Amino acid sequence: MARPLRLELPGGLYHVTSRGNARSEIYLNDEDRLNWLALLNDVCERFNWICHAYCLMTNHYHIVIETIEGNLSKGMRHLNGVYTQNFNRHHHRVGHVFQGRYKAILVEKDHYLLELCRYVVLNPVRAKMVNDVEDWPWSSYLATVNQTTPLKSLQVDWLLSQFDANKDQAIVTYQNFVRAGVGLAPIWERLKEALNNSQFSPLSS
Template identity: 55%
Template sequence: MARPLRIEFPGAIYHVTARGNARQAIVCDDEDRAVFLVCLGEVVLRFGWVCHAYCLMDNHYHLLIETPEGNVSRGMRQLNGVVTQRLNRRHRRVGHLFQGRFKAILVEREPYLVELCRYVVLNPIRAGLVRQLERYSWSSYPATRGLVDGPGWFSPDWVLGQFGPRRAVAQRRYAEFVADGMGRPSPWSAVRGQTLLGSESFVDSMRPLLDEKQTLKEIPRGQRLLHRPSLTQLFPKGVRADKRVRDLTIRTACVDYGYSMATIANHAGIHYSTVSKIVKGER
């Protein structure tokens, strides 16, 4: 089956999911879960995302993110790469943590975003992990509900704004809205072509972008990369001194911009095998 085309533009909103390799667990304990959320926060801040909702399960996760800079692919590669790197190091293992690429569905804000925010945080109840969402610490529900202080990178303001201007009232109405979501039909029945969730007019407005992406795929790879940044631009002064930033930049150069691992190794002054391990998430 062909991969769905990824539509990216400033302000795009996505429901993003990623699953563990062979449906195995991504996280094994609360320390793993905390590591994941730290990585998520770093990526949200670095790429300027707005995170409207999230839920980390054992073998997959859900995100609802808004991308003011139109950079979901780059950010998600960073997220899954860093999570793999840190959890593999913690458990002294190598290899893939995630199953293939992440899945991203482009979402029309009205009326779908608030419904998806409810769907995402209800995952622990649907999976039978808890009976009360207040008891599940690894989703955005407790922070949106006002039960805990959320991390600085999490943004419940838009969601709560749908339930009124007074925060305490909005939080109570939000809780009622979420509780009313159990048993309701899944919003995914309206997804078009594995890519879009929105009205007919929204889907029609996205068709030119889909056509543009399809045309781009037909252009020879060498022509597509003519205007990519140079390695000198990608590796400014100071990048090599910070190993974590260096590793992320190496993955970006290889995965996003198509530089060969040998070329990157020569430019960065490190061994080819080191670059290979970084790109594969083994470091």
């Protein structure tokens, strides 16, 4: 059976997730995580992507990507393909690291970007891996609140500008916004349902 075609749009905004083969871990140590982040940055520069948020879990990752040139598949092929090569070489393994194709949701930027970025960085809290979002060093949250240096490709200023014109106040408001999302389920449930039901799905109001 032929694979369904993906809708790829110039300026498209996507929530992308990719999981480990047979639910296996895709990061075995911090070196793997740093290597993946460096590769994500390289992919964003090479394929002219803007990254709005990311989160590395244990057996999967989440990224929120804006594709200026409508080339999601090419970039994802490079991201997962090169990481698989590096992972297998470093750990003396062979075979698949990721389970099948990545999954992507096309998102309306004006309506869902803030909710989606919150959803992504709260994943470790929802999974009970940490008690507070700032305790997880492998997401874009700390860079967004100016507690660590962001990836070159991470778009922080645009996100913060949605909260306040003053950056310091915007950070405080963003922090409160993220923590207020811990008990909110509707956007999470809609995102999970879309991811589980299709290889690609538009999220609309």
